[in-house]
Structures are given as C-alpha cells and as structure tokens.
Amino acid sequence: MAESSRAHNCMGIVRGVQGRVAEAARYFRAAIALEPQSIEGHNNLAATILRDPAQDPHVACTHLNIALAHDPTYEDARENRVVCAIEVAARLGSREQEANPRAQLLRQAEADLERLERTQTSTATYGLRRAQLAQARGQTEDAKEILRRCLSDRTHGARCAFELATIHLQTGECAKSLSLFDRAVRSDDPDLKAAALQSREAARQLCPVHPDR
Helix, strand or coil: CHHHHHHHHHHHHHHHHCCCHHHHHHHHHHHHHHCCCCHHHHHHHHHHHHHCCCCCHHHHHHHHHHHHHHCCCCHHHHHHHHHHHHHHHHHHCCCHHHHHHHHHHHHHHHHHHHHHHCCCCCHHHHHHHHHHHHHHCCCHHHHHHHHHHCCCCCCCHHHHHHHHHHHHHHCCCHHHHHHHHHHHCCCCCHHHHHHHHHHHHHHHHHCCCCCCC
16 A cells, blocks of 8 residues: 555656646545555645645645644655645735634744754745745735845745745835846746746736836
8 A cells, every 4th residue: 555655646746747736636635545644645735735826725734734743853744834824824814803813823834934943944945934924924024134135045046036026016116026036937946937927927017117116
C-alpha cells in the first residue's frame, strides 16, 4: 500500500509541475486513500488546493493539520499552514462576527512562523511569510519593508517582487507596481509568471498613462 501511495504522490507532483492542478489533486487524494497517514499526501494535496483560488482553503488547512499531527517537525506543512491561515483569514474579512476566528487564525500563523524561524527555513522564506502576515493584519508599511529586504534573494526575489507590486498597486503607487510586476513576470515559476502577467495587465488598466508616483 505504501509503495502504491508513494507512486500516486510522485505522479501528483509531476502533474503539478505540468500545471495540471486538478489531475495532481486526484493523485494526491488517491495516495491518501491508500495511506491515510501519508504526511506527504496531505501536504501536497493542501498545497495544490492553495494554488487554485476557486478551492476552499479550509480544506487545505484540515489536511495540513493532519500532516502536522503525525509529524510536528514537517516544515513544508507548517509553512503551508501559515499561507493557509492567511488565506482563510482574508476570506473571513473584517466583520465583527468574524473578528475572533480571524484573529485566532493569524495568531496560529504567528506561532507557526516563530517555530519556522527557529529551524532551518531560509531568511527569505521567513521574510516573505512574515510580510504576508503583516499585510493580513493591515500593517502595510511593515510588509513593504520586509519585502524590500528579500527582493535580492535568488530563490524568492520574484515572489517578493510580486507581493510588493500588489501592495503598491493597492496604495496607488503605479510606477513602482508596474516595475515590480515586470520583474515578477520573468520568474521561472509558471504559476507566479501567469499571476504576474495577469496582475500587470490589470495594473496597466487601472493606472494612468503617466503615473506620477
């Protein structure tokens, strides 16, 4: 059973790299059905769900909680849970009846980040997630500063550029936003490249022909 589960996991990873997200999710679900305690299966399925904005991030969080229950040292799952908590918190919004669960999710993300900081997670990875958490809390200037510091990172620089461009667009800083989206579209990550292309086009539509900032 375990060998078959690993085979399905491998096929899911391949399909994910190819951008065939729905197929990847089916393989990961099959891996979990064969081996319910497969931490890789749960983590990979969660990461695949988080790639698709149409999917419910609550489901991803459930799979990540299962993975971490079986192995609390599994850093990939913990980092993905940070992303998941921020996604769910963003969907909850700021209505009064949602304030408490939103705050709980962001506290969980904070705790996971602190644990990741004590491990071998790269400074840039930690910085990126810390910036996303700051933005979720409305600490825009803090998020900007963190992202500026990770722009030079070879692995995560393009992602940091995309996140910073998005914030600049939200705050009306068109020239900075477009410049950073130009950088993000050169990413080797197909998902990031596609998102950056789409966001850059949206920015060009929203921004004046001669942005003043």
